[in-house]
Amino acid sequence: MEFTFSRIMEQVKPSEIRELLKYASQPGMISLGGGMPNPGSFAVEEIREIADYVLENYGALALQYGNTGGYDELRKQLAIFLGEMEDIKTDARNIIVTTGSQQALYSVGKILVNQGDFVITESPTYIGAISAFRACGIRMEGIPMDEQGMKTDMLQASLEKHRSQGIMPRFIYVIPNFQNPSGYTMSLERRKHIIDLSEEFDVPIVEDNPYGHVRFSGTHLPNIKTLARDNRVIYLGTFSKIMSPGLRIGFVSADESVVGKINLLKQGLELSGSTLTEFIAAEYLKRGIMKRKIPEVARMYGKKRNLMLKALEDYFPDWATWSKPEGGMFVWATLNEKINTSKMIARAIENKVTYISGASFYPEEPRYDSMRLNFTFPSDEDIPIAIQRLAAVVEKEAKAIEVSR
Ligand SMILES: Cc1ncc(COP(=O)(O)O)c(C=O)c1O
Secondary structure, X not given: OOOOOOHHHHHOOOOHHHHHHHHHOOOOOEEOOOOOOOHHHOOHHHHHHHHHHHHHHHHHHHOXXXXXXXXXXXXXXXXXXXXXXXXXXXXXXXXXXXXXXXXXXXXXXXXXXXXXXXXXXXXXXXXXXXXXXXXXXXXXXEEEEEOOEEOHHHHHHHHXXXXXXXXXXXXXXXXXXXXXXXXXXXXXXXXXXXXXXXXXXXXXXXXEOOOOOOEOOOXXXXXXXXXXXXXXXXXXXXXXXXXXXXXXXXXXXXXXXXXXXXXXXXXXXXXXXXXXXXXXXXXXXXXOHHHHHHHHHHHHHHHHHHHHHHHHHHHOOOOOEEOOOOEOXXXXXXXXXXXXXXXXXXXXXXXXXXOEEHHHHOOOXXXXXXXXXXXXXXXXXXXXXXXXXXHHHHXXXXXXXXXXX
């Protein structure tokens, strides 16, 4: 038979990242495409030892169905972790464990937004958030960014316009630290401004912070959740970038009413998350391995970021520009508007290098002149080679359409 799918699924398109994974495994290919941690950052031995310990001591519980909200000890440890590392005063009651923060994104969309309503995001924004929100039937309005993060003066103008029309966004979604895909970090001033706007217009904030711990230069800025004067910030965290994405441990720290609704949704989605990995993550935190590993991971990625920035200086044309992230996983390189990076990707693949074209990250009308370059997954040796290969593709493309400074 031929299936008739829901109208929502007409809006959900396969992502370029999934498509590119096919090429990433070709011999000799260097991928700057995915957002994967370096396998060298995984604490394989410690996790193996913890897995043995958990199975020996808690086997009957860890292999059983668990709480929908997450293993109690993990939620307790998460509250301590958020207090110590992020200065977020929270409690196990205000935390729900999710299957990666991806599930948290889908969940906030589902519990807060009616189909057809809209939310505000940065533009560009995380491709997975676009997919999650589309799958919830949510429309998005993107607010442009610069090196200081979302332009909050434009956010203010947009909120004023919407208020005069009587239709407000259901939340404002931001990734303040080392944003995916731009690598930009929102300034302290704008963090405070967004809180003021959220209060003035009565719109909650969803703060997604997968990269905040991976800072390798500059000074730590307080999270929006830390700065907020009340319960208006729904904070999403994950262990994917600092421990392992394979364990699928994410979490939400928010008002108890929000946590309660996500819990109800989760009962329909998956009954409970993976009890075994929740036990492992709790023990990892309890033993202090997370705190020890984070600076190591940041050091490893800082070196890789430096290698990429140096290679871009050495090989890229002087009319190109790129972000200089102080943390996270990505550099955002902008070429000339005559160059379409979505089309150029075929040439890059021929030259044995991949990236994600900028167009994938726009919640509304795409721009085609940028690309996201990941520096955490490739080896130190491969980074300059990949950038040299990509620069050759860019130069050739520019010559063909006569781009100059
Ligand atoms: C901004 C952002 N949010 C959420 C996620 C989802 O991460 P996970 O589901 O692995 O926790 C990612 C992954 O790349 C991300 O970049």
